[in-house]
Amino acid sequence: MATQIFRRPRITLVILILVSISLISVSYKKTPPFITGARGYVRDIVTPIRQGATALVTPIYNTIIGAFDYSSLKATNQKLVNEIAVIRNQRVVDAGAARSLAQLSKQLKIPYVGNIPSTPAQVISVTPTNLQMSVEIDKGTSDGVAIGNPVVSNLGLVGRIIQVSPSSSTVLLLNDPNFSVGVRFGSASQLGLVVGQGGGQKLSVQLVDPGTVLPVGTFMYTSGLSGEIFPAGIPVGSVYKAFTPPGGLQEHVELTPLASLSNLNYVSVLHWLPGVKLP
Structure with a gap:
C-alpha cells in the first residue's frame, strides 16, 4: 500500500x-x-x-x-x-x-484704387444659383456701404452692391449674366462691353470691331466713361480667346476674370457712385 x-x-x-x-x-x-x-x-x-x-x-x-x-x-x-x-x-x-x-x-493696399475711400469686408456666404451669381459680405449701411458701390479684390473687379442691410450686403458678381461693364484695352484705348455668362464661363466682350488684334493675355480695365457705374482703371480680365467669326459684325472675344470669383474671402467696397465727387 x-x-x-x-x-x-x-x-x-x-x-x-x-x-x-x-x-x-x-x-x-x-x-x-x-x-x-x-x-x-x-x-x-x-x-x-x-x-x-x-x-x-x-x-x-x-x-x-x-x-x-x-x-x-x-x-x-x-x-x-x-x-x-x-x-x-x-x-x-x-x-x-x-x-x-x-x-x-x-x-x-490696392494700388489701382487711388484716393477712392474703401472698406474691407469678408465674404460670409456664397449664393450662386441659376438665376443669380452673388455673395454676401459682412459690411452694410452702418459701414457706409450703399447700393451701386463697386466691389474689388486686390486682383481686380469683383462686382457691385445690389442689396444692403445695416450689417451685411449682397454683391452681384462680375460673371452674372445681368452684369455688364464698359472696358478699355490696347494702346489706342479701344472700347468694349464686358457681359457675364454665368458660373464657370468666360466673360464675353462685345462691341469690338471685327479684325481687331487682341493677343491672348491682353488686359482690359473699366473705362470710367461719363455715366459709367465704375471708376476708370479697375482691372477686369485678360483675353482668353479672340477671333473674327465668318461674316461676323464684331470680334468674338472671351475674357478670363482677374479676380478669383469662385474663391473669394476678403474684398473691398469702394465708396464711389457715379456723379458723386470724392471728398
Whole structure:
C-alpha cells in the first residue's frame, strides 16, 4: 500500500514537503546525525522541485507585470498622440490666421484704387444659383456701404452692391449674366462691353470691331466713361480667346476674370457712385 502511494507524484511531493518542514523544525533543536543526513537527502530531492516551480511561476509573473507595463505605455503613447494633435491643430489655426491677415493686408493696399475711400469686408456666404451669381459680405449701411458701390479684390473687379442691410450686403458678381461693364484695352484705348455668362464661363466682350488684334493675355480695365457705374482703371480680365467669326459684325472675344470669383474671402467696397465727387 505504501509503495502505491509513493508512486503517485502529487502525494509524494506533499509527503516530501511535510518531511522537510519537520526537519526544519528539528534543526532548531539538537540535531542528531541521522537527522542531518535525512535533511540533506530531502534537500537534494526538494531543490529541483523548487527550481522547477520558480521556472514555472517566473514567466507568469513577468507576463502579468508586462501587461501592466504595456497598459501604462499605451496610455502614455495615447497622451503623446493627443498632445501632438493639439499642436498640429494650433499650427493649422495659426497658418489660417496668417493667410487671412495677409489677404486683408492686400485689401488695404490696392494700388489701382487711388484716393477712392474703401472698406474691407469678408465674404460670409456664397449664393450662386441659376438665376443669380452673388455673395454676401459682412459690411452694410452702418459701414457706409450703399447700393451701386463697386466691389474689388486686390486682383481686380469683383462686382457691385445690389442689396444692403445695416450689417451685411449682397454683391452681384462680375460673371452674372445681368452684369455688364464698359472696358478699355490696347494702346489706342479701344472700347468694349464686358457681359457675364454665368458660373464657370468666360466673360464675353462685345462691341469690338471685327479684325481687331487682341493677343491672348491682353488686359482690359473699366473705362470710367461719363455715366459709367465704375471708376476708370479697375482691372477686369485678360483675353482668353479672340477671333473674327465668318461674316461676323464684331470680334468674338472671351475674357478670363482677374479676380478669383469662385474663391473669394476678403474684398473691398469702394465708396464711389457715379456723379458723386470724392471728398
